[in-house]
Amino acid sequence: MPPADALLTDIGARLLYRDALVLVIDKPAGLPVHPGPKGGETLTDHLECLRFGLPRRPEAAHRLDRDTSGCLALGRHAKALARLNKLFAASGMVEKTYWALVEGGPEAEAGVIDLALARRSDDPRSWWMKADPAGDPALTRFTVLGRGGGLTWLALSPVTGRTHQLRVHCAALGFPILGDPIYGTAPRNGGPGLQLHARALALPLYPKKPPIRVEAPAPAHMLVGLQACGFGGLG
Incomplete structure (x- = not known):
């Protein structure tokens, strides 16, 4: 995967709307997206x-994890940002579709993952999550878009917006997202990284x-896996 600064030489070229x-x-x-405790770009x-x-x-x-690519909405001024924040805070108001390449995959071609989530640790600095019946409700819809090479290409639609929801839900059901260093198997030998993309x-x-x-468009670091699962496009 190219370094992020190389990809942002001209951020205007990444403007979608x-x-x-x-x-x-x-x-x-x-x-x-936002500064963290360790600083950095x-x-x-x-x-x-x-x-x-x-x-x-x-x-x-709204948030996207550091290693997740794709659609990110920006408010152009304070009133616009407030309106957008309300939309994203309301469950189900914003339709979000992610593409993921997962190891193995579900038997069903479509379904719903209904698993409550909670923090793994009481440390307020920790963002790591786990499936926990006593946690906050979390709901994800999935559809299989293709399979191949031991991977499955999923469309994931989170109804709720819990931290790391898609990553924990996939891992908890036995098909972790490829390249997930926290909930799955870390990339080997400088591999392509987390295979999760905010498609729409x-x-x-x-x-x-x-x-x-x-x-x-489909990101370059996911194209090989997507094509193995039947994706025929370039983006």
Whole structure:
């Protein structure tokens, strides 16, 4: 996988959608959205050039894990960000579709994963999660899009938005996401990394108008696995 800074030489080239309130970009894998306790480069460092004449840079309206690529919505100003935050906070309001390559795979071609999630540790700095009946409700819908080479290509739609929900749900059912160093098997010999991509967003941002629908092309670091599972496109 190329370093994140190489992928963001021109962030404008990764812009998928733009209107008066929202931008949607194709975030590269390997770059955190927000600053962490260890510091280092984040997406925020690259957002200044996406002001498009507004006095302030846009801000991310939701989270994607550092190693997850794909659709990320940005609010262009404070009111827009507040509206987007409400949408993402309300369960089921924003339609999110992820592509994942998993080890093995479910027997069924489609289904629902209904497993509550809780933190593994009481340490507030820890983001690692586990399936726990006493935890917060978490619901994920899945559809098999293809199979091959011991992998399954899944479309995952989280109804709730728990931390690491898709990664924990897949691992708990016995088909961890390929390259997941926490819940699955870490990449070997500098492998392609976490095979999870935020493929599409549908944002019901404007009353009396259809949702804004945006897709991010398949990332280069997942193409080999996707093609092994029957994906015939280039993006």
